[in-house]
Amino acid sequence: xxxxxxxxxxxxxxxxxxxxxxxxxxxxxxxxxxxxxxxxxxxxxxxxxxxxxxxxxxxxxxxxxxxxxxxxxxxxxxxxxxxxxxxxxxxxxxxxxxxxxxxxxxxxxxxxxxxxxxxxxxxxxxxxxxxxxxxxxxxxxxxxxxxxxxxxxxxxxxxxxxxxxxxxxxxxxxxxxxxxxxxxxxxxxxxxxxxxxxxxxxxxxxxxxxxxxxxxxxxxxxxxxxxxxx
Amino acid sequence: xxxxxxxxxxxxxxxxxxxxxxxxxxxxxxxxxxxxxxxxxxxxxxxxxxxxxxxxxxxxxxxxxxxxxxxxxxxxxxxxxxxxxxxxxxxxxxxxxxxxxxxxxxxxxxxxxxxxxxxxxxxxxxxxxxxxxxxxxxxxxxxxxxxxxxxxxxxxxxxxxxxxxxxxxxxxxxxxxxxxxxxxxxxxxxxxxxxxxxxxxxxxxxxxxxxxxxxxxxxxxxxxxxxxxxxxxxxxxxxxxxxxxxxxxxxxxxxxxxxxxxxxxxxxxxxxxxxxxxxxxxxxxxxxxxxxxxxxxxxxxxxxxxxxxxxxxxxxxxxxxxxxxxxxxxxxxxxxxxxxxxxxxxxxxxxxxxxxxxxxxxxxxxxxxxxxxxxxxxxxxxxxxxxxxxxxxxxxxxxxxxxxxxxxxxxxxxxxxxxxxxxxxxxxxxxxxxxxxxxxxxxxxxxxxxxxxxxxxxxxxxxxxxxxxxxxxxxxxxxxxxxxxxxxxxxxxxxxxxxxxxxxxxxxxxxxxxxxxxxxxxxxxxxxxxxxxxxxxxxxxxxxxxxxxxxxxxxxxxxxxxxxxxxxxxxxxxxxxxxxxxxxxxxxxxxxxxxxxxxxxxxxxxxxxxxxxxxxxxxxxxxxxxxxxxxxxxxxxxxxxxxxxxxxxxxxxxxxxxxxxxxxxxxxxxxxxxxxxxxxxxxxxxxxxxxxxxxxxxxxxxxxxxxxxxxxxxxxxxxxxxxxxxxxxxxxxxxxxxxxxxxxxxxxxxxx
Numbered sequence: 001x002x003x004x005x006x007x008x009x010x011x012x013x014x015x016x017x018x019x020x021x022x023x024x025x026x027x028x029x030x031x032x033x034x035x036x037x038x039x040x041x042x043x044x045x046x047x048x049x050x051x052x053x054x055x056x057x058x059x060x061x062x063x064x065x066x067x068x069x070x071x072x073x074x075x076x077x078x079x080x081x082x083x084x085x086x087x088x089x090x091x092x093x094x095x096x097x098x099x100x101x102x103x104x105x106x107x108x109x110x111x112x113x114x115x116x117x118x119x120x121x122x123x124x125x126x127x128x129x130x131x132x133x134x135x136x137x138x139x140x141x142x143x144x145x146x147x148x149x150x151x152x153x154x155x156x157x158x159x160x161x162x163x164x165x166x167x168x169x170x171x172x173x174x175x176x177x178x179x180x181x182x183x184x185x186x187x188x189x190x191x192x193x194x195x196x197x198x199x200x201x202x203x204x205x206x207x208x209x210x211x212x213x214x215x216x217x218x219x220x221x222x223x224x225x226x227x228x229x230x
Numbered sequence: 231x232x233x234x235x236x237x238x239x240x241x242x243x244x245x246x247x248x249x250x251x252x253x254x255x256x257x258x259x260x261x262x263x264x265x266x267x268x269x270x271x272x273x274x275x276x277x278x279x280x281x282x283x284x285x286x287x288x289x290x291x292x293x294x295x296x297x298x299x300x301x302x303x304x305x306x307x308x309x310x311x312x313x314x315x316x317x318x319x320x321x322x323x324x325x326x327x328x329x330x331x332x333x334x335x336x337x338x339x340x341x342x343x344x345x346x347x348x349x350x351x352x353x354x355x356x357x358x359x360x361x362x363x364x365x366x367x368x369x370x371x372x373x374x375x376x377x378x379x380x381x382x383x384x385x386x387x388x389x390x391x392x393x394x395x396x397x398x399x400x401x402x403x404x405x406x407x408x409x410x411x412x413x414x415x416x417x418x419x420x421x422x423x424x425x426x427x428x429x430x431x432x433x434x435x436x437x438x439x440x441x442x443x444x445x446x447x448x449x450x451x452x453x454x455x456x457x458x459x460x461x462x463x464x465x466x467x468x469x470x471x472x473x474x475x476x477x478x479x480x481x482x483x484x485x486x487x488x489x490x491x492x493x494x495x496x497x498x499x500x501x502x503x504x505x506x507x508x509x510x511x512x513x514x515x516x517x518x519x520x521x522x523x524x525x526x527x528x529x530x531x532x533x534x535x536x537x538x539x540x541x542x543x544x545x546x547x548x549x550x551x552x553x554x555x556x557x558x559x560x561x562x563x564x565x566x567x568x569x570x571x572x573x574x575x576x577x578x579x580x581x582x583x584x585x586x587x588x589x590x591x592x593x594x595x596x597x598x599x600x601x602x603x604x605x606x607x608x609x610x611x612x613x614x615x616x617x618x619x620x621x622x623x624x625x626x627x628x629x630x631x632x633x634x635x636x637x638x639x640x641x642x643x644x645x646x647x648x649x650x651x652x653x654x655x656x657x658x659x660x661x662x663x664x665x666x667x668x669x670x671x672x673x674x675x676x677x678x679x680x681x682x683x684x685x686x687x688x689x690x691x692x693x694x695x696x697x698x699x700x701x702x703x704x705x706x707x708x709x710x711x712x713x714x715x716x717x718x719x720x721x722x723x724x725x726x727x728x729x730x731x732x733x734x735x736x737x738x739x740x741x742x743x744x745x746x747x748x749x750x751x752x753x754x755x756x757x758x759x760x761x762x763x764x765x766x767x768x769x770x771x772x773x774x775x776x777x778x779x780x781x782x783x784x785x786x787x788x789x790x791x792x793x794x795x796x797x798x799x800x801x802x803x804x805x806x807x808x809x810x811x812x813x814x815x816x817x818x819x820x821x822x823x824x825x826x827x828x829x830x831x832x833x834x835x836x837x838x839x840x841x842x843x844x845x846x847x848x849x850x851x852x853x854x855x856x857x858x859x860x861x862x863x864x865x866x867x868x869x870x871x872x873x874x875x876x877x878x879x880x881x882x883x884x885x886x887x888x889x890x891x892x893x894x895x896x897x898x899x900x901x902x903x904x905x906x907x908x909x910x911x912x913x914x915x916x917x918x919x920x921x922x923x924x925x926x927x928x929x930x931x932x933x934x935x936x937x938x939x940x941x942x943x944x945x946x947x948x949x950x951x952x953x954x955x956x957x958x959x960x961x962x963x964x965x966x967x968x969x970x971x972x973x974x975x976x977x978x979x980x981x982x
Contacts, residue, residue: 209885
């Protein structure tokens with residue numbers, strides 16, 4: 001988290017942010033604990049420009065201790081689209097997706113709100129993250145993929161198809177989190193073993209007890225992907 | 231109308247069909263634009279029944295659930311996901327102590343918080359249990375509502391409480407309500423006779439067992455979204471197991487007539503018995519919505535869910551049992567306490583399943599200032615199973631008799647458990663297991679043990695579902711009932727039963743449910759839904775098919791009883807040559823309003839009484855006390871399996887919930903501080919993917935009865951089987967669930 005290189009705001013975003021007093025919601029920032037030097041450095045236009053000019057070395061930009069807070073207009077790259085939304089500095093990515101975007105992206109589920117259950121898992125630059133532990137402001141400029149970005153009911157991804165075939169969803173509330181977490185795992189290695197898959201979704205809880213079917217679905221999807229049929 | 235008769239192959243030409251009898255059925259017809267129920271006469275060629283299993287085309291196969299694509303893509307909308315214009319988010323403040331006086335609640339400060347639009351004091355004087363709702367704050371955002379809760383700066387002064395068994399048993403314990411803490415004993419059996427039989431037994435054992443409070447832990451918390459914006463109507467979305475069970479109450483709270491409120495539950499994220507009725511949070515949301523004239527979203531937070539939304543009651547059982555030298559149980563005496571918080575709690579009748587010659591039972595409740603227990607998947611039965619199967623094992627070891635043989639000897643001779651025990655013993659590898667009559671010893675780091683358990687449940691239905699099947703002129707088909715789908719696959723079998731009847735693929739039928747304005751649906755508790763609903767769906771589809779045949783008969787001038795609805799199309803066998811037309815073409819002959827038929831429960835299509843038997847194999851490390859469950863096997867009678875895929879999922883789901891009950895789940899209350907130490911998913915530990923054992927599910931296909939509910943029995947005996955397996959592995963008899971490493975080490979005498 002200390003290395004903010006991959007979270008640098010674009011020049012425009014940073015300029016926009018420079019007009020906000022960003023740290024007013026200090027409690028929110030502290031709770032999230034993820035506002036790195038890149039964000040702090042976005043305090044003034046000059047800083048933003050220097051960052052835009054030298055994105056590889058954001059940590060070298062001197063932090064500007066301007067107070068930031070209140071509502072912030074940001075842009076997030078969600079499912080390949082740029083979405084404009086207004087958040088608070090403390091707004092989690094989860095809440096941003098579910099309540100601050102129109103139309104809302106409610107496929108990402110809110111279950112525990114503290115990183116215990118995995119139901120809110122999304123991909124950030126391809127890596128699975130609990131969106132309840134990410135601040136929306138902190139993922140500007142990064143590629144966010146939610147469950148909705150993986151497939152639609154009429155055009156399911158290979159993994160989603162196998163979830164249906166193997167009955168990997170009962171009540172379905174945990175399902176999006178499992179699908180996203182396993183998508184990341186299979187993308188890295190379609191030949192992932194059952195142990196790999198179990199490990200990839202060890203942070204996801206399911207109360208209906210669909211795990212055995214989920215493992216089957218993941219293995220079947222991996223076989224199809226590895227075989228090039230996906 | 232151009233119907234295209236086609237020559238047919240050998241498909242079913244019924245020769246010499248006798249002249250059919252006639253029967254009258256009710257169907258709905260639109261007359262002058264008005265729905266009218268009419269009675270029509272149709273051929274009574276056969277009485278309604280499920281086809282022979284070998285002839286089923288859709289049912290009794292693996293049917294992917296019809297709402298699967300919505301669920302795996304995030305498109306399925308749950309109550310939690312409802313978003314409405316002008317909607318406010320409400321959060322609850324709940325009592326942090328089992329009993330307390332509310333010393334401070336700064337309502338004005340909360341109202342001043344940015345974004346807060348409403349503050350409601352629910353209970354401003356005194357709380358009655360840990361988690362008792364005190365106030366609700368509504369705001370434009372969830373964060374602002376939380377700010378408002380904090381701004382209330384609530385202070386509580388402790389009042390004396392009862393939050394554990396020991397306190398509750400003391401004379402003068404802080405009373406729950408006006409009736410003290412310990413209830414009068416409910417007894418059964420002849421104590422003198424049972425005790426005399428104990429005295430005369432060749433082998434006797436006595437032990438005390440304890441089960442924890444287990445949480446339902448539905449991933450979707452309890453809650454509602456009330457869509458009332460002033461005016462004369464409202465829609466209430468509720469995460470519930472009974473779609474028809476809350477709209478009328480919501481109407482009352484909103485001050486509207488009952489027919490002005492629609493209850494909706496499109497999808498729901500788990501119930502397991504905890505979600506019936508509007509509940510306190512529902513009443514509160516209605517009150518807020520009524521005052522604000524804005525939609526209100528009130529879903530419990532996870533902590534509130536743990537504290538106030540019900541649970542499986544815990545308890546303590548002291549059991550004495552005896553048997554003859556050859557292993558017949560002579561006596562069973564139990565003195566039990568139930569821990570149901572404010573409620574009595576539940577415990578199924580003990581002795582459970584097994585039949586000792588005599589028994590005496592005394593059951594009391596110790597009430598506490600904790601939220602009331604609720605029904606949870608087979609309420610009372612896992613508790614009863616744990617005491618029963620444990621004492622049974624202890625007795626079998628005392629008598630030196632094979633654990634499977636001992637069970638078979640003490641179960642009714644004709645019961646399905648007999649052959650089920652043989653089968654699960656085979657699957658788990660009992661024949662080659664070294665510890666059949668005495669447990670293994672605590673040597674090495676991987677002691678392998680096997681345990682068994684049995685269970686029973688009713689699973690029959692009732693006349694509580696009204697189903698409508700509609701066939702449209704364009705060939706589309708709808709089957710509708712207001713009932714809810716908890717994730718058990720209700721939608722899917724509604725479509726499948728209808729599809730089977732018409733010879734259509736499942737995808738050709740749309741199942742509509744989860745709406746209180748549709749036909750009556752039964753509440754989903756106690757495995758009653760399928761046996762109530764499936765017969766009504768079958769009846770509606772049957773009536774629709776019969777009416778459709780009657781219609782085609784008049785259009786085509788062919789005998790109504792000659793029509794058959796097959797995947798190839800609609801066939802007719804009575805004419806000179808068999809005819810065939812596509813479903814779509816046949817539907818095209820219907821009047822503009824299509825065809826509708828209603829269905830009610832048909833008792834003969836369902837059955838009740840299910841047996842289930844499970845075995846578990848575990849590995850115990852006596853050095854660390856860690857238990858790993860390696861393999862669970864379940865064999866269950868299910869009657870007619872509607873959807874084998876969903877059936878397997880549900881059975882395995884029950885087993886996994888039992889796995890949690892066995893190894894890691896249980897509410898932990900600090901009775902002095904009056905707090906729950908594990909009111910989060912971080913501390914309340916459910917089984918996760920690394921702990922899921924190999925699972926074997928065997929559907930008992932010898933059971934040729936009609937449809938039976940299956941959800942409860944698989945959740946019952948697994949924990950007992952695992953506990954017995956731990957003892958079998960290394961001699962650690964843990965008499966208190968869950969089987970955490972500390973308890974295993976204590977049972978081994980390694981920790982005191």
